[in-house]
Amino acid sequence: MPTPGKKLLIAALLVTVTAVAIGVAIKPTTSKLLPPTAIPVRVVSVVERDVPRFVTGIGSVLSLHSVVIRPQIDGILTRLLVKEGQWVKTGDLLATLDDRSIRASLDQARAQLGENQAQLQLAEVNLKRYKLLSVDDGVSKQTYDQQQALVNQLKATAQGNQAAIDAAQVQLSYTQIRSSVTGRVGIRTVDEGNFLRMSDTQGLFSVTQIDPIAVEFSLPQQMLPTLQRLISATPPADVNAYLGADTNGQTGDLLGEGHLTLIDNQINANTGTLRAKAEFNNAGQKLWPGQLVTIKIQTAVDKHALVVPPSVVQRGLDQPFVYRINGNKVESVPVQMVYQDSGLNIIKGVQAGDVLVSDGQSRLKPGASVQILSEPALTQNAPAEQQP
Incomplete structure (x- = not known):
């Protein structure tokens, strides 16, 4: 059996071992720091x-000259000489109206003029005769004056007859409907045989100029000084028209290259925008009236x-x-x-x-x-x- 002294020694050893174990357990571990990782x-x-600057906007294609073909007199449409979509030139005959009644009126006016001219010729001969006789008092002064008045009256009547002929010729010209613009024929609304009236607002069809053509667009009013500078330049600023813009703001297919021609004479007070117009050569017919396009104008260059x-x-x-x-x-x-x-x-x-x-x-x-x-x-x- 251990003695009391040995028991104390064993207890002291146990306390020492326990303290060492606890110290080892709670001693902080040291580790080597890693170098920072590259990002x-x-x-x-x-x-x-050099970087060019541009201003962009949405524009609408407009014809420089578009007319609706309407009759200027009432009458029956006898012939249509063009087809839908056909290209015509200024002065080309497009359609004709029944002209028989107008021709009859013209012939009547010419006949009346001929009759009046014959009367005027006889009156002038008598006037010369009376003038010679009046020298020797062969005729009275009153008779000579009456003959002079008759001659003047017949001359005025002849002028009226000539005016009636001119009016009938104008009416006759209206029976031939000619194009006042070089362009493309649109969809027709009537056929041969229809009775046309001057009051018809729809007309026969339209003729629209395609080449050259214009694009009208709006820009913020702050762009006014820039546009004024660009339009006064020699030559005026170039304007490009594109089919549209994608979601990244990049322009689409190039439709035409034109130049700035007009700034409107007032700013829209409701929207704070001003309208401008550019003109394009359009031989390829890529620009079409009514089409919406994206326009781009170079405004400056950063050197x-x-x-x-x-x-x-x-x-x-x-x-x-x-x-x-x-x-x-x-x-x-x-x-x-x-x-x-x-x-x-x-x-x-x-x-x-x-x-x-x-x-x-x-x-x-x-x-x-x-x-x-x-x-x-x-x-x-x-x-x-x-x-x-």
Whole structure:
């Protein structure tokens, strides 16, 4: 049996072992710190180039000259000499009306003129005879004056007959309906044999000029000084018309190239916009009356502009900034926004050729290590556009 001294020794040993075990258990473990991980990013190089600026808007194609063919007299449509969709020139005969009644009136007026001219000829002969006789008092002064009045009366009647002939000839010309414009015939509304009236508002058909053609569009009133400068330029500013715009703001198919011709004489007070018009050569007939198109006008050119994609520029508390690659790290560079749109930004504060971060900025801070993804550096070639 252990003695009391041995029991105390054993207890002391147990307390010592327990204390050592507890100390080992609560002693903090030391680990080696790992080096910071490089952040993957995509980059783009700053490009220096001349950047044209454009203003865009929605316009409507209009014919410069469109007429509705209507009769100028009442009558039966005897012939239609053109087909729907046919191209006609100014002066071409389009249709004819029944002219028999007008021709009869014309013949009657000519006959009356002939009768009057015969009476006038006889009266003038008698007037000469009376004039000779009046010298020797062969006829009275009264008789001579009466003959002179008869001659004047017959001359006036002859003038009236000639006027009736001219009026009948005008009426006869109305029976031949001719085109007053070079253009394309539209859909006809009547057929041969119909009785036409001058009061008919629908007309026979329309003839619309296609080449050249115009586009009317509206822009914000703030564009007035710019448009005034562009229209007074020599030559006037070029205007391009496109089929439409996609969701990214890029224009569609080019329909025509024209020039600015007109600014309306007042601004719409309700919408704060002004109307303008451009004229286009349209030999290919890509522009059609009533068509909606997107127009683009070059307003200026930024020389030696520093161009980057919109994703490069970040919004800071005080001013915009970009992350520039410096070795394998990034630095924050404040920049000034000269121009921005959906396709590009023009900035100041960097140099041409600087490599900037275009994707992955959310994890960056100045001095952070980066890993450039193995993709070719992006460049930006889209022209600047101003949206109205």
